[in-house]
Amino acid sequence: xxxxxxxGLEDPLKKRLLWAVIGLFIVLLLNLLISPExxxxxxxxxxxxxxxxxxxxxxxxxxxxxxxxxxxxxATGGIDLSVGSVMAVxxxxxxxxxxxxxxxxLPVTDPQPPLIIIILLPLLIAAVLGLINGLLVAVVKVQxxxxxxxMMYSARxxxxxxxxxxxxxxxxxxxxxxxxGYFAGLPIPVWIGFAIFLLTFLMAKRTAVGVFIEAxxxxxxxxxxxxIRTTLVVVATYVxxxxxxxxxxxxxxxxxxxxxxxxxxxxxxxxAIAAVIIGGTMWGGRFTLTGSIIGALIIQSLTTTVYFQRxxxxxxxxxxxxxxxxxxxxxxxxxxxxxxQIMKLKK
Amino acid sequence: xxxxxKVTNLSxxxxxxxxxxxxxxxxxxxxxxxxxxxxGAGKSTFIKVxxxxxxxxxxxxxxxxxxxxxxxxxxxxxxxxxxxxxxxxLIPMLSVAENIFLGRQxxxxxxxxxxxxxxxxxSERAIKRLDLDIDVSLPLNTYPxxxxxxxxxxxxxxxxxxxxxxxxxxxxxxxxxVQQLFKVMRKLKNQGISIIFIxxxxxxxxxxxxxxxxxxxxxxxxxxxxxNLNKLDLITSMLGKExxxxxxxxxxxxESKDGEIFLSVKNMxxxxxxxxxxxxxxxxxxxxxxxxxGSGRTEIANLIYGIAKSDSGKVWVxxxxxKIHGPKEAIAYGMGLCPEDRKVDGIIPELSVRENIxxxxxxxxxxxxxxxxxxxxxxxxxxxxxxxxxxxxTEQSVKNLSGGNQQKVILARWLAANPEFxxxxxxxxxxxxxxxVEIQKFIIDLKNNGMAILFISSELDEVVRCSSRTIVMxxxxxxxxxxxxxxxxxxxxxxxxxx
Numbered sequence: 001x002x003x004x005x006x007x008g009l010e011d012p013l014k015k016r017l018l019w020a021v022i023g024l025f026i027v028l029l030l031n032l033l034i035s036p037e038x039x040x041x042x043x044x045x046x047x048x049x050x051x052x053x054x055x056x057x058x059x060x061x062x063x064x065x066x067x068x069x070x071x072x073x074x075a076t077g078g079i080d081l082s083v084g085s086v087m088a089v090x091x092x093x094x095x096x097x098x099x100x101x102x103x104x105x106l107p108v109t110d111p112q113p114p115l116i117i118i119i120l121l122p123l124l125i126a127a128v129l130g131l132i133n134g135l136l137v138a139v140v141k142v143q144x145x146x147x148x149x150x151m152m153y154s155a156r157x158x159x160x161x162x163x164x165x166x167x168x169x170x171x172x173x174x175x176x177x178x179x180x181g182y183f184a185g186l187p188i189p190v191w192i193g194f195a196i197f198l199l200t201f202l203m204a205k206r207t208a209v210g211v212f213i214e215a216x217x218x219x220x221x222x223x224x225x226x227x228i229r230t231t232l233v234v235v236a237t238y239v240x241x242x243x244x245x246x247x248x249x250x251x252x253x254x255x256x257x258x259x260x261x262x263x264x265x266x267x268x269x270x271x272a273i274a275a276v277i278i279g280g281t282m283w284g285g286r287f288t289l290t291g292s293i294i295g296a297l298i299i300q301s302l303t304t305t306v307y308f309q310r311x312x313x314x315x316x317x318x319x320x321x322x323x324x325x326x327x328x329x330x331x332x333x334x335x336x337x338x339x340x341q342i343m344k345l346k347k
Numbered sequence: 348x349x350x351x352x353k354v355t356n357l358s359x360x361x362x363x364x365x366x367x368x369x370x371x372x373x374x375x376x377x378x379x380x381x382x383x384x385x386x387g388a389g390k391s392t393f394i395k396v397x398x399x400x401x402x403x404x405x406x407x408x409x410x411x412x413x414x415x416x417x418x419x420x421x422x423x424x425x426x427x428x429x430x431x432x433x434x435x436x437l438i439p440m441l442s443v444a445e446n447i448f449l450g451r452q453x454x455x456x457x458x459x460x461x462x463x464x465x466x467x468x469x470s471e472r473a474i475k476r477l478d479l480d481i482d483v484s485l486p487l488n489t490y491p492x493x494x495x496x497x498x499x500x501x502x503x504x505x506x507x508x509x510x511x512x513x514x515x516x517x518x519x520x521x522x523x524x525v526q527q528l529f530k531v532m533r534k535l536k537n538q539g540i541s542i543i544f545i546x547x548x549x550x551x552x553x554x555x556x557x558x559x560x561x562x563x564x565x566x567x568x569x570x571x572x573x574x575n576l577n578k579l580d581l582i583t584s585m586l587g588k589e590x591x592x593x594x595x596x597x598x599x600x601x602e603s604k605d606g607e608i609f610l611s612v613k614n615m616x617x618x619x620x621x622x623x624x625x626x627x628x629x630x631x632x633x634x635x636x637x638x639x640x641g642s643g644r645t646e647i648a649n650l651i652y653g654i655a656k657s658d659s660g661k662v663w664v665x666x667x668x669x670k671i672h673g674p675k676e677a678i679a680y681g682m683g684l685c686p687e688d689r690k691v692d693g694i695i696p697e698l699s700v701r702e703n704i705x706x707x708x709x710x711x712x713x714x715x716x717x718x719x720x721x722x723x724x725x726x727x728x729x730x731x732x733x734x735x736x737x738x739x740x741t742e743q744s745v746k747n748l749s750g751g752n753q754q755k756v757i758l759a760r761w762l763a764a765n766p767e768f769x770x771x772x773x774x775x776x777x778x779x780x781x782x783x784v785e786i787q788k789f790i791i792d793l794k795n796n797g798m799a800i801l802f803i804s805s806e807l808d809e810v811v812r813c814s815s816r817t818i819v820m821x822x823x824x825x826x827x828x829x830x831x832x833x834x835x836x837x838x839x840x841x842x843x844x845x846x
Contacts, residue, residue, distance in 0.1 A: 227710035
């Protein structure tokens with residue numbers, strides 16, 4: 001009882017968060033049992049840490065960033081299916097800014113446009129797409145799943161049209177540093193992911209954004225009656241989510257030195273949504289950003305494990321399904337109650 | 348007559364709260380037994396334990412001579428204890444017949460199809476049993492709430508119920524509908540069914556019950572034979588203090604002079620919503636709005652607060668012309684609104700008491716001027732104390748509080764935002780006398796401190812006691828404005844009747 005209080009476990013949100021952490025540990029523990037070398041981390045020249053754990057963080061950064069944005073949307077009682085397509089738009093945009101003559105068959109020109117433009121312009125486009133999502137949901141009152149489904153199609157179409165269905169390649173620092181560079185021993189995407197998480201976390205805790213989003217998700221009418229600008233807040237969450245997707249798109253493209261409008265961010269929205277749910281956020285209500293990050297890491301650990309063990313890629317899909325079902329079950333009060341009853345009967 | 352249900356020494360605790368302690372309860376065959384007590388007295392918990400929704404910590408439950416311990420409400424239903432809740436838990440778009448047999452439709456032999464003829468016939472029989480004559484093939488939502496309530500009873504009874512538990516079935520019924528329900532209850536009683544009847548309405552409990560059990564703070568206080576009981580004893584038993592005392596200390600109406608006009612509305616109207624009306628509200632005044640349900644009371648509140656947009660009309664706040672297009676602007680002008688339906692429009696159920704209380708103040712301050720943690724706790728603690736909100740702590744989810752305490756949380760929310768003008772739409776509906784008196788008293792204090800209040804209530808005596816001026820409404824018209832000694836129940840009723 002006392003322990004429960006210290007951990008704050010009377011709060012159902014924290015309870016679900018704890019179960020997510022346990023889920024992550026179980027995934028890592030399985031690796032430890034199969035092959036302890038999974039955990040080897042080496043320090044390479046130039047102070048770069050390498051190893052599976054670093055890979056999980058590095059490759060997981062994109063889903064983490066998406067999950068942060070998705071968490072806020074999900075807590076307002078919405079969902080954003082378009083994040084993968086928005087990634088493709090923002091990535092493609094960056095590629096075209098770096099190599100404006102690509103479609104005409106021209107090589108990369110020197111000097112490249114300033115980095116700030118390569119970054120900000122795609123994010124601006126992403127924000128506009130998010131704004132359209134938000135307006136459709138909050139003003140036109142289209143169901144979130146439909147509104148963002150429309151955007152999922154149309155942004156993907158936009159991404160393909162932008163580059164006429166081709167796969168632009170480019171090279172040149174400093175942009176490619178974003179996806180491949182290191183800072184203080186860790187890959188830059190990890191730092192970006194961490195920074196976005198931290199900023200969002202502070203925004204949710206140090207401003208009233210968090211409590212307003214939860215209030216709107218729980219009871220929109222009541223929130224409006226107490227004077228919260230519900231439309232504004234909801235639109236803002238979709239814009240924020242799309243900007244997160246834009247950032248993830250930049251990281252993706254920058255790491256690959258090319259961008260395929262068909263494959264960038266394909267189906268990644270499902271990973272992001274799964275991460276949020278595994279993390280314990282409720283659809284319309286209380287949310288936990290930490291939980292979403294842990295959810296994203298669970299998903300990425302599975303993928304990395306499958307690669308490391310050289311199992312076919314398809315395995316990772318099955319594993320994901322199993323883990324999501326497992327976490328959903330242990331988070332469910334009903335299931336745990338039934339489970340306890342069954343154990344009691346056996347005794 | 349034998350006992351159908353006998354509960355001995357029943358206790359139940361939740362983390363931090365002793366919800367029921369050593370309850371004894373007896374229900375005889377063919378008896379209508381009232382269960383009364385303030386909000387939070389333990390009535391609902393008691394029912395939930397008996398019907399297997401919660402498990403009990405200790406104590407015995409004997410049903411029909413056997414010890415029982417149901418694991419779920421379903422099991423209770425199968426064994427003959429059916430409960431009809433205050434909210435109608437049926438599906439509005441399905442037909443009456445489908446609703447009655449939902450989940451246990453009669454199937455055709457061999458083929459896995461629903462036997463519609465059997466379904467219709469049996470529903471008709473179930474409905475006839477309640478002396479109702481309605482077409483069971485029509486969707487449930489084509490019927491008024493009272494009929495829907497009867498349908499839930501029909502559904503409960505079709506499962507061969509021996510005990511029927513009615514949890515505040517009358518709170519949304521008018522007096523004719525209540526009589527119809529009572530007729531059905533008497534009929535069931537004659538058929539040997541035992542009924543536990545939970546209600547807040549004193550008159551009803553005297554009219555229909557054989558015996559009354561009173562709970563207070565999770566304990567059984569008394570069992571009365573209704574026949575030789577007077578109201579005062581019952582109320583005293585429920586509150587644990589003399590009601591008379593409460594009454595007298597409260598209602599010394601001081602005819603304080605009206606302050607300056609806070610709000611002035613001229614010729615406001617909205618087509619097919621509310622006919623043209625004008626009103627003034629002064630600082631330090633409670634303006635009552637009396638009238639039947641649907642007479643336009645809530646509509647006036649919504650128009651003033653900007654929830655509904657008026658077609659025409661002018662508004663002045665403190666003498667200056669004002670345009671109010673929505674709650675946000677109304678609040679900026681110093682207004683606040685406690686909505687009629689606190690569950691739907693008021694509380695944010697999953698959020699804590701603290702978060703619910705600070706919400707309006709925070710919205711007023713804006714997103715970025717977030718109150719710091721100490722300040723938030725301080726405000727919550729202050730109002731929990733001031734309004735006597737019963738909660739294990741500031742972090743409790745507001746959904747776990749009883750109705751009266753939820754209402755107090757909403758009131759606290761507005762007081763924290765410090766408005767100059769508060770619209771209270773049915774602030775005491777569905778809550779027990781104790782909390783009711785407390786809230787009324789608080790409202791009068793607010794008035795004495797200079798707040799302007801628009802007070803809407805369907806209970807005339809409440810309007811009369813609280814307000815110094817009253818507007819009488821009928822059919823979406825403002826028909827009379829009464830002041831001073833004119834504000835009494837008789838004149839209001841005549842006004843409503845004459846139009």
